[in-house]
Amino acid sequence: MTKRAKAGRTAKPAKKSARPASGRNAIAASIDALPEGRYLLAVSGGRDSMVLMDAFAAARPAQVAVVASFDHGTGPAATRAADHTRREGERRGLTVVTGSRTGRVMSDGADAAKVQAGEEEWRRARWEFLNAQARELGATIVTGHTLDDQVETIFMRIFRHAGARGIAAMFAPSPIVRPFIRVPRDDVADYAKSKGIKFLEDPTNASMRFLRNRVRHELLPAAERVQPGISAELIRIAERAAEWREIVADCADILGAVDVAIKPGQGDEGTLSVAIPAPALIGMQRELLGVIWPELVARAGGSLDWRGLARLNGEAGILKAGSEIPIAGGLSVMRTPTSFVVRNQGVDGPLY
Template identity: 45%
Template sequence: MSEPTNFPPDALLRASLEVAMAPVDGLVVLAVSGGRDSMVLLQAMARWAPGRIAAVATFDHGTGSHATEAASLVAAESRRLGLTVVRERARVPGHSEAAWRRARWDFLERIARAFKAPVATAHTRDDQLETVVMRLLRGAGARGLAALAAPSSVVRPWLGVSRAELARWATLEKVAYLDDPMNASRAYLRGRVRHDLLPALEAAMPGFSEDMLTIADQAASWRREVERLVDGIGVTVSPRRDRVSCPAAAFDATSREGAAVLWPAVCARAGVTLDATGTRELAKCTAQSRRGSTIRLSGGAIVLRRGAARDEAPGDWFEVRRAAPPPLRDALRAWIGVSEAMPPRFGRFRWRRLASAPVFGPAAEPDLWTIGFPRGVQVALRVWTAGDRIRTAGAPAGRRVTRYFAEAQVSALDRPSWPVALVDGELVWVPGVCRGLVAPSRPGWPELIWYRCEPEFD
């Protein structure tokens, strides 16, 4: 499968680029490592689609002089071509294929967000074959066997092109690149699959490689059908893409086998990957779930069954929540300052200072996400803790905040990160939930500084 075809190299690569770029609305960020395949992508895009390049992104894994030289080559060649280049070096070198991949994709996703453009990589037909075989060895099902051909925002122009074809074009065009010494190594699984297992399988079963690629194409088509099905059941994704909600009726109306098909696709939209065990357990538990039940998945993700929110259709809903990364779990839990300088963010909540007092309704009551603090007063923010009480107009002697949480339908899973505001040591406000009796947030109070606080994940 890696032998060059009879197509002229220019024609093959240019056609592959045009097909891959056709569905893309706008520019792309090129992921270029300095190796042959990615340097061919850089040169081909610069020649045939220079106006579609937002930036070139190259990542130095910090693993030695080769990684640094490769990043330097990419930067120099990109600048020679008149392209914007973003270069970054890993602060802590990884020590496994998974760690390198995670660090590289963290970098690429940040650059893609900054330029508001998808990432384009140089993955080839050979990379696809190796990935399919590796996933087969790990027991992947149809969803996993789609591998690099699975529906994705990543643009992969060379996925139908072999490394041999790219090598031929690189030779003809004298493309500068650096060979990664890891490509010849058997220290990691991909190297052993590439150099030992695949040649042995192809020798024992001629046509094995093409059969695997055909299976991957069929799996990718199946995944696209499943994605269309999930699109039709009313799934919603939070702006941060860490939470997904879908009507429970979609699962109540299907079999356990059907749920096992739907759940991986639903969870993936929250960045949660289900293995075979997790899929089976989730399909089994959701069939027996009731409102308020919670299912915990490996890796810290959570699936809960809840009632409908205000902007959702009536009935029960399932919500998938991705586990927060360690920096988020360890986020700031207390802040003290003056009312003129409230922080723009506190945990997962954003604070926006209003230019003027909000306009209230006939009852002159502001909404519970808005408050005014006197100028110069000291305000303390912290997360809610069990036992917190607040004096309100309806309970002047004080009432537990947990009761207000229940009335506002704030899940028990959200409460530990929910902010509360204190003035002179007294709890005066729980954003979106309740306002204290002493909170000076009504029209007519002099020198009030107005803020609106909202959760970023809503």
């Protein structure tokens, strides 16, 4: 087992500076602020990710391991976007790889449940591809998410009754690098216009079938009209939530949480596991367990909904050594003579 050092946790998004740059300067400053590395650029063909690719090509081309695009198999628009990314990436001298999935185009009359299931399937397939490419190349994934994307995500998380862990959204520590997470979407648009960057609009961005689009075009503007400045307040709430997550992570370290290293040949090479001494949790108040269990599951690369948390709170304390509690999505908690071990056999899931 290996101790997870505080400094070794996944990276934190950069704090907002007192006098942030704006427009094209904000884009350049965001790329310049990244450490030396080997990067995989996740590019969809849309404006934000095309700006990401252009900025990297201009400032740090040697550090771009690959540009990765993904054709979701949802119709001609998705294929055109992947082809556009390939052409523009190669024109800038970058290596481009394209993943794809086969699937049906969702009908306009699809109900909300089918729409959500379709979004989740597209997202899962895309992240499996990105993670596989990043592992193969030893690269860090970079996305073009902006400050506006963060506001929309926070809004949706609150809409879905998320707690502090979820409300932190993309401010939470993550292995994914998001250099534009403090950059407003308007600044990205200004950069694209000034540089004449060619991009494609995803036709699904105008469809009100998708929650994010309803939030972007209807709900958030309405909320701003009723309570001006609510977007800035959501950002401040997410910042505090991210700080709270760091405190919880420190507590898990103090309790003895460790990553379990899987040795080659043990048969669990596809499993990510995190262990914590059993005495640290046995007898702990349910309220505290409700904070620690999600942290341990997150370290194993998973997430825990209220059903899984209720099951762990109810059963883990009476679990005998050698027994295991299945949760969901390849996640389980096993009891050894000395520890609780969170095991995740579905580690290719999206890391947001």
